[in-house]
Amino acid sequence: MSSPTKSHCPCGEEPLDKVQGRGVLGAECAGRVVCNVRWWLCRRYPDELEDFVQDVYVKLVAESGLGTFAPPPGSGAEAFRGWLYGVVRNYALCTIRRRKLRAHIALAKTEMLPEPTDGSQAFARRCIVDMVGAAVETVKNRWSAKAEGWHERFDVFLQFVQEKDSDYERARARLGISYENAKKLRHDLKEEICLEVRAQVRDGLLLEPGLDSETIERMIDHEIRALFDEAFPDNCVWDLFFPEPNHESDPETKP
Numbered sequence: 001m002s003s004p005t006k007s008h009c010p011c012g013e014e015p016l017d018k019v020q021g022r023g024v025l026g027a028e029c030a031g032r033v034v035c036n037v038r039w040w041l042c043r044r045y046p047d048e049l050e051d052f053v054q055d056v057y058v059k060l061v062a063e064s065g066l067g068t069f070a071p072p073p074g075s076g077a078e079a080f081r082g083w084l085y086g087v088v089r090n091y092a093l094c095t096i097r098r099r100k101l102r103a104h105i106a107l108a109k110t111e112m113l114p115e116p117t118d119g120s121q122a123f124a125r126r127c128i129v130d131m132v133g134a135a136v137e138t139v140k141n142r143w144s145a146k147a148e149g150w151h152e153r154f155d156v157f158l159q160f161v162q163e164k165d166s167d168y169e170r171a172r173a174r175l176g177i178s179y180e181n182a183k184k185l186r187h188d189l190k191e192e193i194c195l196e197v198r199a200q201v202r203d204g205l206l207l208e209p210g211l212d213s214e215t216i217e218r219m220i221d222h223e224i225r226a227l228f229d230e231a232f233p234d235n236c237v238w239d240l241f242f243p244e245p246n247h248e249s250d251p252e253t254k255p
């Protein structure tokens with residue numbers, strides 16, 4: 001196993017470059033990093049090139065970074081550059097996924113999104129925020145009425161549903177409930193809000209008498225998708241409004 005020497009780029013074909021390669025890569029490899037980041041991320045997020053490149057270097061100097069590259073025998077610089085491409089690609093896919101999740105959080109916080117482009121987009125967003133707000137309020141009242149302590153449970157689990165928190169351990173410690181119970185509560189709350197929103201959408205549909213429930217559910221799906229496409233054309237934010245498969249009844253997770 002050849003570890004990169006202090007004076008050479010791990011590609012083996014160029015000296016380290018202090019400025020472009022930050023003392024870690026040579027100029028050509030550093031240029032590839034920038035190029036790959038541009039391709040993978042800056043078409044979506046054009047203003048953040050520097051930050052993304054910086055993140056990639058943080059990954060490269062980490063323990064799981066450059067030290068793990070083992071050049072195939074007899075390979076040239078392109079083997080390393082191919083590996084580098086993979087590092088950037090993985091980083092980019094993670095970043096995009098994380099940001100989509102963040103867009104998802106933005107449900108109740110549409111001010112995080114770019115300004116609406118026109119009146120109908122603004123209107124669609126208003127509708128969604130109002131619907132979610134009303135649904136959350138209804139479910140909150142229902143949970144608070146259950147018993148003492150359920151009001152607090154609601155507050156804690158709403159954070160999970162909105163993906164603002166992902167630490168079940170903290171919820172467990174705060175509420176004194178089991179991990180399984182915590183997961184189930186999150187699932188239940190999400191489902192209740194989802195059903196509540198769907199009930200509102202259903203109320204707004206002009207339904208001919210005699211439609212079967214499957215058709216009605218499909219119409220509700222269609223309505224919600226159309227509304228979200230109008231409101232957030234580039235963001236995948238609507239899955240809160242579609243029932244989540246119940247993992248307990250998922251045969252794959254059964255022992």
Ligand SMILES: [Zn+2]
Nearest residue numbers: 009011026029
């Ligand atoms: Zn190089």
